[in-house]
Amino acid sequence: MAPVAGGGYFCKEGETVKPVAFEYCRPETIAEAAGVLAQFREEAAVLAGGMTLGPMLNLRITRPRVVIDVTRIRGLDSIDVRGGTVATGATLVQADALESYVLRREVPLLALALPWVGHFQTRNRGTLGGSVAHADPSAEIPLCLVVTDGAVVLRSKRRERRVPAREFFLGALTTARRPDELLVAIEWRRAAPDAGYAFEEIAQRHGDFAIAAAACQVRLDGDGRIAVLALGLGGAEDHPVAVETKAFVGRVADEGTAAALAEHAVQSVVAMEDHVADAEFRLALSRELIRRVLPRAVADARLRKERLQ
């Protein structure tokens, strides 16, 4: 089948399918990428693994003039431990993050969540930065970043800035990234050695977008009471939310506390509705997931504490 010159590549001339025609840029440095972004701004789309942008392009949900392929920028897939943080480069592939001993040790919550991110075949291509930059309301990696209070590093032609994750995710597919900024890294806080973690989600098919997801981080004091607690929900609102948990510090981490925490959490969110699930169902699932993740995170914390002694 001969391609048609100048037109669609296998359809008849005049018919169009698949993405709109776009210019393709493949920068080799962050500066080059930032330069193209500065020039085209909203009309440019940054492409890494393409696990979100690819479908959006193919379905013409997005119609960029320029696609900037950042996958060949050298060093953008690094894992760097610096002081109290671990910085993961924007193009670090999810499968490589899952295999990383450093990340398993320093960011245990991410290691628990990654098997829920897409499928084997999409984790082989999808990146941490892509997931964070696209900000799907039910995406696992943004939820982990919010719960562990990490940050996002953005670079424009003029400057670099850090935005705390809890201020970065503004809504569905909407972030604090400015049109001329490139997400270059994600900063994770290194886990305390005695911190326990749990991650759970419910989806129609394993690997599909979560209808509801919950992530929990907990540290216990000498009496086994809650000393530090972070809880986050994905899929409930249009962005990952960190639940206010101060009232639960000092409480015994038992079933009653888990039930109270679940009740408190679902009352603090305004659940979204879509074709998959209504608000009531999302809240029911969230309640159940919180009842599961708190005891699991507590058990994990106890185990880690024992190992330290």
Next chain:
Amino acid sequence: MSMLRLAADARHRVELSVNGTARSGLAEPRMLLCDFLRHELQTYGVHVGCEHGVCGACTVLVEGRAMRSCTQYAVQADGMHITTVEGLAEPGTLNALQQAFTRHHALQCGFCTPGILLSATHFLKERPRPQEAEVRDMLSGHICRCTGYAAIVAAILDAASVMNHGAG
């Protein structure tokens, strides 16, 4: 600096390796890798299903890793090594994995099969002795509407065992 910029409305030379052979063809920047492999390079074993990364039919190996070829673009694959189902065995023969699929009737219409074979190829390299649950987890990235998956799981587990015992 030598940033590559390819105009939207022109076709560009893409050179890559497919099943160990150097190949080249022309692609607009928006041309999907799967369409390039089929229509420019005639590797029709690459099946195109949903075209948005859900069904897994177009799965190929890029640098040895199983991934969708519908959510990446031909120009991105320039210089890469690609394996399609045509590269799994010599023409007219089947490798141990393909033989296991035959034994277990792990395909009916065969549309999803090339993608699943390539996923399983990469998967078994990483996990030569997989648990059934791991196989099912890997298969969650593919949609098969004929078999109900049980025969595919059995075939992959059987292939692993055959490959581990040096037969096939």
